[in-house]
Amino acid sequence: MYCINCGVELKDSEKVCPLCKTIVFHPDLPAPNGEKPYPEYVEPVRKFNRAGAMFVLTFIFLIPMILTLLIDLKLNLRVVWSGYVIGGLILGYAMFALPWWFKRPNPVIFVPIDGALTILYLLYICLAAHGHWFLPLAFPIAGIATLLLTAVVALVKYLKKGRLYVFGGAFIALGGYSMLIEMFIDITFHLRFIFWSVYPLAACVLVGALLITIAVCKPLRLSLDKRFFI
Numbered sequence: 001m002y003c004i005n006c007g008v009e010l011k012d013s014e015k016v017c018p019l020c021k022t023i024v025f026h027p028d029l030p031a032p033n034g035e036k037p038y039p040e041y042v043e044p045v046r047k048f049n050r051a052g053a054m055f056v057l058t059f060i061f062l063i064p065m066i067l068t069l070l071i072d073l074k075l076n077l078r079v080v081w082s083g084y085v086i087g088g089l090i091l092g093y094a095m096f097a098l099p100w101w102f103k104r105p106n107p108v109i110f111v112p113i114d115g116a117l118t119i120l121y122l123l124y125i126c127l128a129a130h131g132h133w134f135l136p137l138a139f140p141i142a143g144i145a146t147l148l149l150t151a152v153v154a155l156v157k158y159l160k161k162g163r164l165y166v167f168g169g170a171f172i173a174l175g176g177y178s179m180l181i182e183m184f185i186d187i188t189f190h191l192r193f194i195f196w197s198v199y200p201l202a203a204c205v206l207v208g209a210l211l212i213t214i215a216v217c218k219p220l221r222l223s224l225d226k227r228f229f230i
Helices: 050-076 082-096 107-128 134-158 163-188 198-216 218-228
Strands: none
Touching: 050 082, 082 107, 107 134, 134 163, 163 198, 198 218
């Protein structure tokens, strides 16, 4: 059998000419089964070496840590400013690189770990700067933020339905959290309450109430789902 366009010899199994891409058989007629003139090319699947990539990424974080420490020791003969850099790099590694060591990292586990490391980093900064703001300010603010974020992540991960309720409640809680931040700042630095947190509170409550209203009103939710795929 030959191609009607370019004349190249074809096998019975060929449906399209490999040279000029001309259709060999009429689409309404069944094509006979025959041996193909050449084996099909199957592109080999390349496996991603996760361990190798993570070792490289780990060295990328380690190199600036070591260089920073050596420079600080050479200039000051003790750790002065390198601790801030090293602590920030460790915190960044834990947040953005550590989960990639696992095939399926669970955010419910890593979010509290990141929160705990953030609290420790703030404690180091407070001690290194000889400050007194960790217990009355940094610890409660970072601790409450870690608890709220962990709760939201856990609800989103394990609840199949009702995520609009979760996000709505999260926005309302975020508004209340802003008021707590103002309260801790005022207590720590002996300031009078100026109530700037009322503005983020009002905005977050409005957004949260809107999300909960959408979740409760099924026709509105279906209409928005059709329009915006939410």
